Structure formats: C-alpha cells, structure tokens
Amino acid sequence: MEIAFVIEKFIFITVIFALSLLVAMYSTLAERKIAAFLQDRVGPNRAGPGGMFQPLADGVKMFLKEEIIPTQSNKFLFIAGPSLAILTACIGSAVIPWGQDIQLFGRTIALQATDINVGILYIFGVVSLGVYGIMIGGWASNNKFSLMGAIRAASQNISYEIPMGLSIIALLLVTNSLSLKDIVEQQHGFQWNVFYQPLGFLIFLVCAFAETNRTPFDLPECETELVGGYHTEYSSMKLGFFLFAEYINMFVSSAVMATLYFGGYNYPGMDFMNSLLGPTFGPLLGMGVLFIKIFAFIFFFMWVRWTIPRFRYDQLMNLGWKVLIPLAIANIVITGLVVAFVNGF
Amino acid sequence: MSQSLFYLAAFLSVFFSLLVIFSKNPVHSVLYLIITFFTFTIHYVLLNAQFLAIVNFIVYMGAIMVLFLFVLMLLNLNKDTEPAKSNLLKMAGVVAGMCLLVTLVGSVKALNVSNPVVLTNPGLGLVKNLGKVLFNEFLLPFEISSLLLLSAMVGAVLLAKKEA
Numbered sequence: 001m002e003i004a005f006v007i008e009k010f011i012f013i014t015v016i017f018a019l020s021l022l023v024a025m026y027s028t029l030a031e032r033k034i035a036a037f038l039q040d041r042v043g044p045n046r047a048g049p050g051g052m053f054q055p056l057a058d059g060v061k062m063f064l065k066e067e068i069i070p071t072q073s074n075k076f077l078f079i080a081g082p083s084l085a086i087l088t089a090c091i092g093s094a095v096i097p098w099g100q101d102i103q104l105f106g107r108t109i110a111l112q113a114t115d116i117n118v119g120i121l122y123i124f125g126v127v128s129l130g131v132y133g134i135m136i137g138g139w140a141s142n143n144k145f146s147l148m149g150a151i152r153a154a155s156q157n158i159s160y161e162i163p164m165g166l167s168i169i170a171l172l173l174v175t176n177s178l179s180l181k182d183i184v185e186q187q188h189g190f191q192w193n194v195f196y197q198p199l200g201f202l203i204f205l206v207c208a209f210a211e212t213n214r215t216p217f218d219l220p221e222c223e224t225e226l227v228g229g230y231h232t233e234y235s236s237m238k239l240g241f242f243l244f245a246e247y248i249n250m251f252v253s254s255a256v257m258a259t260l261y262f263g264g265y266n267y268p269g270m271d272f273m274n275s276l277l278g279p280t281f282g283p284l285l286g287m288g289v290l291f292i293k294i295f296a297f298i299f300f301f302m303w304v305r306w307t308i309p310r311f312r313y314d315q316l317m318n319l320g321w322k323v324l325i326p327l328a329i330a331n332i333v334i335t336g337l338v339v340a341f342v343n344g345f
Numbered sequence: 346m347s348q349s350l351f352y353l354a355a356f357l358s359v360f361f362s363l364l365v366i367f368s369k370n371p372v373h374s375v376l377y378l379i380i381t382f383f384t385f386t387i388h389y390v391l392l393n394a395q396f397l398a399i400v401n402f403i404v405y406m407g408a409i410m411v412l413f414l415f416v417l418m419l420l421n422l423n424k425d426t427e428p429a430k431s432n433l434l435k436m437a438g439v440v441a442g443m444c445l446l447v448t449l450v451g452s453v454k455a456l457n458v459s460n461p462v463v464l465t466n467p468g469l470g471l472v473k474n475l476g477k478v479l480f481n482e483f484l485l486p487f488e489i490s491s492l493l494l495l496s497a498m499v500g501a502v503l504l505a506k507k508e509a
Contacts, residue, residue, distance in 0.1 A: 117395065151419065154414070
C-alpha cells in the first residue's frame with residue numbers, strides 16, 4: 001500500500017465526513033424552514049441573512065448549556081449512549097459510492113471510501129447497530145419515560161429491519177451483487193432499479209422512516225406521551241448528539257435509497273455530458289446529481305413529518321408485521337418468478 | 346501482521362467473555378457479550394469470511410442481543426429480587442461445571458492443533474462460494490434447518506396467542 005493511496009483515502013474520508021456533518025447541520029435549518037413554509041410562517045430569520053447562521057447559533061447554544069448527569073444514573077453508559085448514536089450514524093457512509101472514478105492532479109481517484117463486496121449488508125449491519133445508542137442511553141438515565149422510549153425504539157427497529165431486509169433480498173435478485181459500486185454501475189443512464197422494484201422501494205422507504213425514528217414513526221421520543229422519550233434526562237451537547245444523529249441518519253439513508261433505487265450518480269445523458277466535460281468535471285457533475293437526489297429525499301422526509309400525524313403504537317406494529325412483511329415476501333416471490341422466466345428457467 | 350492481529354482479537358474475545366461472567370449487573374453482562382460478538386466478527390474478517398462476519402454482526406449483535414437487552418431492561422433484575430439458591434444446588438452446579446471442564450479439556454487435547462492463521466482455501470468465505478456450497482453440497486441440512494426455524498416460529502406464535 002503506497003503512501004499516496006493512504007493520504008488520498010484519508011483526505012477523501014475527511015471530506016465525506018465533513019460534508020455529511022455539514023448537510024446534517026443545515027438539515028436542522030431546512031427542517032425549520034420547511035415546517036414554516038408548510039405552516040405558512042416565516043421560520044428562523046434573525047441569525048444572518050435569511051437565518052443562514054441559525055445552525056451555528058444552535059450549536060453554540062448546545063455547547064454552552066449546563067451539563068446534567070442524573071445522580072442515580074449509570075455515568076459511563078449515560079455518556080456512552082449518545083456517543084454510540086453519533087458513531088453508528090457516521091460510519092454508515094463508508095461504502096456509498098459518491099461518483100465515478102475521477103481524474104484529479106493526474107491520478108485516478110475512486111469516489112468511495114471502500115468497495116467491500118458485502119457493502120449492502122454492511123449498511124444493514126450499521127443500521128441494526130444504531131438502536132444500541134438509544135437503548136443504552138434510555139436505560140442508563142434511570143427514568144421510566146426514557147426506558148419506555150428505549151424499549152419502543154428497540155422493538156420498532158427490530159420489527160422494521162425484517163421487511164427492510166426482505167425488500168433488499170428482492171433487489172439483490174435483480175442486481176446479482178452485494179457491492180454498492182456494482183449496483184450503481186448497473187443502473188447506468190436511466191436504468192434505475194426503482195422501475196424494476198417499485199414495491200420494494202416503497203417498503204424500503206417506509207422502513208427507512210421507521211429506522212431513523214422520523215414522524216410518523218417517532219414513537220421513541222413521542223413527547224405527548226413520554227415527555228421526551230429516550231432523551232428525557234439529557235442536556236447540553238449529549239442531547240445535541242442524539243438530535244444530530246437523527247439528521248445524519250436521515251442523510252445516510254437518503255444516500256442509500258438514492259444509490260440502491262434511484263441510480264446513485266447516474267442520470268439520463270451522462271455519457272454525452274462526460275465526453276463534453278472530461279474526466280474531472282464529468283464525475284463531479286454526477287456527484288452533484290447524487291446530492292440533488294439526496295436533498296430531494298431529505299425534503300421528502302421533512303414534508304412527511306409536517307404532513308402526517310404520528311401513528312399509534314399498535315398501528316405501527318400492525319403495519320410492520322401484518323402489512324409490510326407479507327408484501328415484502330410477495331415481492332420476493334414475484335421477483336424470483338419474473339427473473340426465472342426472463343432467464344428462461 | 347495478521348498473526349499479531351489474531352492474538353489481539355483472541356485476547357479481547359477471552360477478556361470480554363470473562364467480563365460477561367464476572368460482572369454483577371446483568372445489563373453490563375449483555376453489553377460485554379455484544380463486545381465479545383464484535384471480536385468474533387474481527388476473527389471472521391481475519392479468516393476472509395466476509396459474509397459470515399457481516400451476518401454475525403447483523404444477526405447476533407444487531408438482533409439477538411437487542412432482544413436480550415430488551416428483556417433484561419424489562420425484568421429490572423436487582424439483588425433483592427434474585428432468588429436465593431440452596432447449598433445443594435450450588436454443590437450440584439460446581440460438580441456439573443467441573444465435569445464440563447474435564448470434557449472440554451479432554452476434547453481439546455484430542456484435537457490436532459491446526460495452524461490458526463494460514464487458510465487452506467482463502468476464497469471459501471466469500472458470498473458466491475458460500476452460496477454454492479450451501480445449495481449444492483449441503484442442500485438437505487440447509488432446508489432441514491430452515492424447517493426447524495419455521496416450526497420454532499410457529500410454536501412461538503402459538504404460545505403468544507394462548508397468553509392473550
């Protein structure tokens with residue numbers, strides 16, 4: 001392994017990390033602006049032009065708040081909870097291909113941190129790990145509302161991981177590969193997987209909402225019943241980490257959905273644009289297209305949050321177990337039959 | 346390089362599995378068990394079995410241990426709610442444990458110690474090879490184990506229905 005390769009990867013990972021934090025930071029502003037737009041208000045507009053510096057003001061506020069650790073809590077786990085939440089949120093983006101190989105300073109650089117051949121399962125594993133931060137934090141607070149929130153988070157995540165995994169299986173029947181790079185390359189141009197797997201995409205989308213604890217599935221932090229859910233006892237930056245992890249999760253799951261179903265960095269007429277712009281700016285344009293898709297998904301997440309009210313807990317479980325899982329299994333069977341038929345048995 | 350990594354991972358596995366047994370708080374025990382499973386994932390990666398590694402990660406760390414933690418949090422085990430065991434039971438436990446130890450030592454001694462690092466077939470753990478092996482050579486055991494899981498699932502659903 002040459003030293004230039006290590007430096008290149010180091011810079012790339014740092015850039016991706018900073019970018020996801022930046023997007024998550026401005027998602028908090030976007031959330032409030034979109035909420036204001038949907039409710040016919042102005043939204044935050046005091047800090048900077050059009051409220052541009054509001055995330056910075058929020059960050060400073062979070063850092064300067066008093067740090068409270070409850071006396072009856074388990075101190076180590078109380079701190080470990082939010083740390084785990086933000087860690088698992090950040091490592092998910094490692095396998096996402098952000099663009100085609102790019103020519104930069106005479107070197108060909110892959111716009112992907114690592115292309116492991118089980119990339120899609122890695123994402124799935126990180127998602128399933130995400131619940132530990134919430135569970136540990138909720139339990140260590142030694143508060144019944146926190147514990148209820150933690151238990152809800154655990155049961156919700158386990159329930160929705162099943163249809164999510166099943167919808168991925170149907171996708172894998174089409175793509176024949178577990179590597180995200182391969183899956184994106186197969187969707188070259190406009191052959192996006194969403195046209196082959198519309199039902200699978202819908203199931204995956206609903207599960208992504210549940211896995212990121214977004215409305216209508218935000219029962220773990222349902223403030224009308226549970227005060228603040230799993231982060232009732234948290235203050236200062238530890239609360240900030242929990243809230244921030246949700247936005248990073250939203251960014252990563254938007255990127256995964258765009259990659260798996262909406263062609264990633266592919267767009268119609270990309271060959272023509274690539275030949276026009278050359279090997280440096282062509283892939284950059286592809287990366288821009290991917291980010292437009294990601295922002296569209298993030299907007300969709302927020303749009304749903306301010307449109308649809310929260311589910312009741314039994315409705316959430318019924319939807320997961322009695323609607324999504326049978327639908328996902330039917331999707332696998334139909335996909336398998338079609339694939340077998342197309343390949344001539 | 347990979348040999349020293351193996352020794353580090355092996356040390357961590359043993360260390361955390363000891364902590365699982367020795368920690369008083371059951372929730373801490375489960376958390377140590379999760380770390381132990383994570384070190385197993387490292388072992389699988391060292392053996393170039395990426396699929397097994399990631400499945401161990403998803404199934405054991407991500408699903409089964411969440412359920413363990415879930416149940417323990419609901420039970421809220423404390424010192425005073427712990428049932429006191431009689432001395433006879435403790436004695437029986439010691440005897441049974443010793444017997445297990447003797448059996449384990451005997452079986453380990455009977456094994457030929459293999460080279461822990463060098464792989465005979467480095468590509469065996471990759472997804473494609475694993476799938477081919479499962480669906481060609483071990484098709485019958487694979488199907489039977491899936492039937493077993495299905496029957497366990499049906500049984501669990503039945504048990505849950507009776508309660509309600």
